[in-house]
Every structure is written in C-alpha cells, then in structure tokens.
Amino acid sequence: MRRFLTFVLLAVSAVLFGLLLNYRSQVAHLEAAGRLETGLHRLRTLDTLFNRDVLQARQGLLADFDGFSAESLETGEILAAMGQQAEAVFTTPQTQREFLASQTRLRDLLERRHAWIEDFKTANAVLSYSLHYLPTAVRQLLATQARPSHSDGLATRLNRVLGEILVFLHSSATHSADGAEAALADLSQWLTAHPDARAHPEIGAFLAHAQGILRRKTQVDALTQQLLTLPVHEALEGVEALSSQGRESMLAKTQRHRSLLLLLTVGLLIGVVGSIQALRRANTQLEVRVAERTQELERDRGALQREIEERLRGDRERHQIEIQLRHAQKLEAIGQLAAGIAHEINTPTQFIGDNARFLKDAFQDLQPLFHLQPRLLAASQEGTVPSTLATELSVALQTADLNYLIDEIPKALRQSLDGVERVSGIVHAMKEFSHPGSSEKARVDLNHAITTTLTVCRNEWKHVAEVVTRFDPKLPLVPAFASDLNQVFLNLVVNATHAIADVARERRSGKGVITLETQRVENEVEIRIADTGTGIPLEHQARIFEPFFTTKGVGKGTGQGLALTHAVVVNKHGGTIRFETDPGRGTTFILRLPLTPPHENCQHHAE
C-alpha cells in the first residue's frame, strides 16, 4: 500500500510536471511569434508603399493623399499589437526589454515621419494649386489688359515665368531656381516700367503664387529628403533581428520541453505500466497530446518557414520597387509604353520560333536524301547506278518535297534574321530612349533620335496611322539634351496618334498619316510633325501650351505634355515651337532648334 501511495505521488507530480512542460510549449506562443512576424512583414510593405507615395506625390503623380492616412493608421495598429505578442515570444525579461526598446525606437521614427508627412502634404497641396492657378491668372491678366499695346511684352514675360517654373518643378532637388528667378526679376522690372499693368489686381496674386511655388518646391524637396532618409528601414531591421532571435530561442526551448515531455512519458510508461488504470488513461491522453503537439509544432514550423520565405521574397520585391522608383520620372513614358513594346517583341519572337520549328521538320524530311548521297556517289564511281537505288532516290525526293523546301528554307531563314534584327532594334531603341542623359548638351543626330522614338512607341501608332519620314540626310548634329528631346518627340507623336484616333472614331475612317520631316533652315534645324487628325479648334489654339490645359476629358490627360514640350524646346534649348492647324484636317507642329545657342557663344568668350 505504501509503495502504491509513493507510486501515485510520483506519478501525480510527474503528470503535473508534464502539464507544465505542455503549457510551456503552448502553440499559442508560436502563434504569437507568427503574428509578430506577419506584422513586421506588413510594416515593411507599408514602408515601401509610403516611400512610393512620397516619391509619386513629389512628382505630381499621386492623385490623392488618402493612402498616407491609411498607411499610418495600419502602422499604428500593428505597433500597438506588438507589445502583447512580444510578451508571449520573449521569455526572459531581458530579451523582452531589448525588444520593446527597439520597437520604441521604430515607433518614435514612425511618429516623426507621421508629423513630417502632414507638412509634406500641406506644402504639396499648395504647390499643386498654385501651379493650377498660374495659367488661369495669366489668361485673365492678358484678357483684361487696359492697354492692348502692353499685352505682348507682358504675355512673353508671364509665359517665360510659367515655363521656367515648370522646368524647375520637374527638375531634381539640386537644380537651381536661377532661371525661374531671372524670369521673375525680368517681369518685375517690366512691371516697374509699366505701372498701369502693375496695378492690375491679378498681378499681385500671380507674383505671390510664383514666388510661393519656388519656396514650396525647396521645402517639399527638403521634406522628401528628410522623409526618405529617416532610418525607418534600419530600425525595422533591428526589430526583425530581435524578433527572429526570440523566435529561434523560443523554438529551441519548445523543442527541449518537448524532448523532456517525451522522456517523461517514457518514464511514466515504464513506471506505471500495469499498476493503475486511471494513471494509464491520463498517460494515454498525454501521449496523444504529445503527438498532437508535435504535429502542431511541425505544422507551425512549416508555416513560419513559409512566412520567412515570403518575407525574403517581399524584400526582393521591395528592393526592385525602390530601384524602379529612382528612375520613375525618366521611365514613366517607357512604363506606359511597356505593354506595347512587349507586344512588339513578342510578334517577331513568335515567328522566329515558328520558323525554327519549320527548319527542324525540314531537316528531318531531308535526312533520307542525305543518307542516299554516299551510296549514290559510290555507285556512280563504279559506273553503274542500280535501278533500285534510282527508285529509292525518286521516292525520297518525292517525300521530301524538295522543290518546296528549296523555296521555303531561305525564306524562313531570312524572316528569322529580320525578326532577330527587329527585336534587337527595339531593345536598342529602348535603351537609347531611356538613357538618363548627361547634364550638359551633347551633339545629337535628330534623325536618329526621332527614329528611336518611333520605334519605341510603334505599338501606339501602328494600328492608327502610317508614319512617313522625310529626313534631311545631311542634317547637322544639334547641341541638345537627347533624352529631353526624345520626350518631346514622344509627346508630339502620341498626341498626333490620339488626334487621328479621334477622327477615326468619329468618321469611322481608316488609318491616318503622321509625317515627320527634318531640314536645315539657315542656322537652325527644323522638325515638322504633321498629322491628319482633328486639328485644334480655334478656342483652344491660344491655350495648348498652358500647363494643365487638356481636352482629353476630365481626369484623363494631365495637360502637362505640351507645356513640358514647350518648356524643353524654348527654355532649355532656346528654340521655338509653333503649329499650323486646320480644324478637321490636321495639325503640324514646327520645332526649330538653334545650331549654336546664343549663351554657348557667351561661354566661349568667357573662357
């Protein structure tokens, strides 16, 4: 009896110990680790989204700011839930403290970012509405001039300010505002000489907005820099490192507990076997639980593993997004054309594949003939060709359909070579088009630049228009920023395509024609881009170069294409742009770029 009691006591304490171990290897802890991991992963994604939105907003490409609030709300929720999860994951007070400290660092950074983003949004919104308002102000100023004799001088100066501001806004943070400030100073000087124009109520507003834009742009650039360089990423990595340490040590501990639990079960099994039915039942239960727990642990480890893999994949994606973002502005046009380009490449790739398969079949068909050759040679050397061999040969010739193959094989080869050339041509054009370009002017072959642009956007126009090029083969090289001009040609060709597509829709007519010409005119180079599209209605003609003026339906076009084109040609290259249009029949844009820009001469003298 006494032995039995000791036995029961031992068994009971062993079971209690077992239950304790069981509790400490709770799946709940693993779940908390999983949630912590998921939360951190999501924070990374949100961080990426946030950076993307900041960059897009800076470029004026973000339609609204709702995303920022949603991102910061979700970030806050994830951080708030982290405290409780940490308690379950980190078993010692020391590790728990460390984790919470790193989490607090992260939260502080995110809170600072949250405060900055409000200033960023505010400044960006002012920038945006000032930019919208300026063209309106110019229009009203010019429409209500008391003395029409002034309007020319005033119009030139106002538009120069507009153009310079647009160039400045689209430039990087290091670009100086000198051009825009010079244009503003010139305007102010003119206004001092013309007090009646100065008295116009809109003038004050115009100057306030223009100066406001220059100030805000600098502020927005500084804030962008601050927002993007805040070491959120590093802080996140710190939290993640601790979290994975915690998870590892928790897993190891769970593993230890589980081993102990198994040992204990074995011990119990040996000790209790055959003595007490009740204990046996408990034991069986324990065994089942161990098995269950083991299974769950395995399952959870699997889930964690999957999550880690997913996160790594997320990291790679994130890295890619960041790289893409850095080139966002330059590549936006390319991005829009990407689908078209993929299609352009796909078609030749497809027929190259078809041809290769055809050649493979053809070669197989020809093989019997090849095998007959040596025998035929031997027979002819001996002087007698047996009739069986002749029959064999004629059968083989018939099966192979030699005449057909002789016709088709060279065709297939030629076509494939064409295809390969086309693909490499497109790739080459894309590379050239998207080349970031230098900060100084280089001598550019405009014929080549236009060809490149046409190749890149072929998919945009090929179903809508025929393109005719009349290039002057002796066109001199022009000092220019090649990538800016590529953008200009792209804008004009795409606009021409849209104008033709509108006609085609209205009149259900066939393809239109886009004609591109280059020629030298005295000391300038002239580029003419003509389309057979809708033409520009009289009421729009005066406004097409204004920023944000668009006829492409509310919310569709950004109205920045032609304004930027104008700014690039006139302000950056000292050229001119004008158009001839016949509403209903088409438009021709005429660009002239000087072969020796005046300010370059000055530089020469200065040297």
Next chain:
Amino acid sequence: MVSWKRSPLKPLPLEVSLNQLRVDLGARLFVDPQLSHDGSISCATCHPLDQGGTDHEVTSKGLGGARGKRNAPTVFNAGLSFRQFWDGRAATLEEQVDGPLQAADEMGATWNEVLDRLRRDVTYQAQFRTAYGGPPEVRHVRDALATFERSLRTPNAPLDRYLRGETNALSALEQRGYQRFLDYGCASCHQGVGIGGNLFEALGAIREFYAPTGATNRLDPGRFAITGREEDRHVFKVPSLRNVARTAPYFHDGSAPDLPSAVRVMARHQLGHELPDEDVELLVAFLNTLTGEYRGRPL
C-alpha cells in the same frame, strides 16, 4: 471610359462592413441626452441626422445656452476624415467622443455620471452585454458611438455616379463646374474619397483671412494652439465637401452663410483671386452634385 483612378476625387464605396449590434447601440447613444450633464443635450442636438448632420447654427448652443467656439461640422462621412475637429486634435472618432461630452459649453458631463446612468438602465445593460460581452464601459461607449458614426456614409452622389462612368449623371453645366474645380486647383486640397478631410492647410494662404481690421474675438489660432509652431497659425483641417449643399453655414467660424459666398471667400483668400460671377455659378452647380444618399434617400 474616363477612369477615376488618376482623378484626385474618388467615389465613395457603396458598402461598409460594421458590427450591426454596435451600430445599433451607438445609434441609441447618439440621440440620448443622458450623455450630457443635465440631460438636455445629445450628440444629435448639434448633429441632427434629418438636417444634413449639422444644426446650421454659426456656432452651436450647448449646456445652459452657452455658445461653442467653432461651427459644428456635419457628422455624415466624419469617418472619412483623417483626423477629427477643425484643428485635427483627435486622431480617431473614438478619441473625438471625449471632447464634446466633457466640454463645459457643449454637453458638460463626466464619464462617471454617464456610466452611472447607463449602468442603472437594464435595457442598456442588456445591449452592452450582447454587443461587448460586459457592462457599459467608457471604451465601449466610445467604440459604439464611433462605429455608428462610421455607418453615416452618403454614397451615390451624382459626382460618385459620374466618376463610376455614368457620364450623364452630371449635366453639361455641372461638368463645366467640375472642370473649373480642377482648373482653379480646388482639388489639390479637397481631394480623395472625402473630397477633403485628408490634410491640413493654412486659411488665407495668399491673402490673410483675418484682416488687421477684423474683429479680434474672431481670431482663431487653429492648429497653432495644439502644436505651438508659428507655421501652424490659422491652419485647419481641409473640410470634406461631401453634402456641402446641405451643411451651411461654412468655415470654422460659420462666417459664410451660403455656397456662393463661401466659394468667393475661398478664391479670395486661398488664391488671391476675385471670382467672376459665371465661375461662382459653375462652382456652386458642381458643389450641388456632392449630395449623397443616406439609407437610399438623398440627404
């Protein structure tokens, strides 16, 4: 079809998923004057749902007839705002509840007296138990009111339908008004799904709102009172323009009695521009297309 993806204005989603038990409880609390010190004022006193969610007073009358400091905004679509109050001092609707409930010139109550009353009421006890699994608690009251307020959304305004591709949802005149709204840059601030309510902006960006000769008692420091930063002086939350035709008078001080004057004030102080009458008409026509539906009926 014109895509709204790149438009600064976004249509309001038709559905919102919320816990109905909590919405119902919040609806009851919203109209219950027991939430004020003397049992005379409920949330609905200043935000009557049958009048566009606002009392149309310049500033509202609170406990004992006291006048509040700022105009009561509509409670409809308040959940779309990125922060609450004109100066954005509350981050969430839950946080917002404490403000009017405890303000001496609004409901003037304390949480203790409110909880006492709710806990004595057996029907409230039952409702809190089914919705939250326990007796009335402060956090549950906040949550129920906030959840109810999130249900106060007004989708299907003519502009929403237009943005979704129903091109005849706006008349030609209204479409021109929309174009003016975009051309003048209004949508730079009044943007997103709330058509406002997602950023802060200085009132009087180009021409000062508070002229030197203006009455000094109307001087409102705006966010400056919260942050103490000079650049936040007279900075307010850009209000949502949804249902704006139903929420006069306008601005934080209720100083504009109707839409034409509100539009003129905005152009004068934010743009430094005197709007021609034609543009005022067009913009007001557009603003009238922002009235949505609550429970299937126009607000």
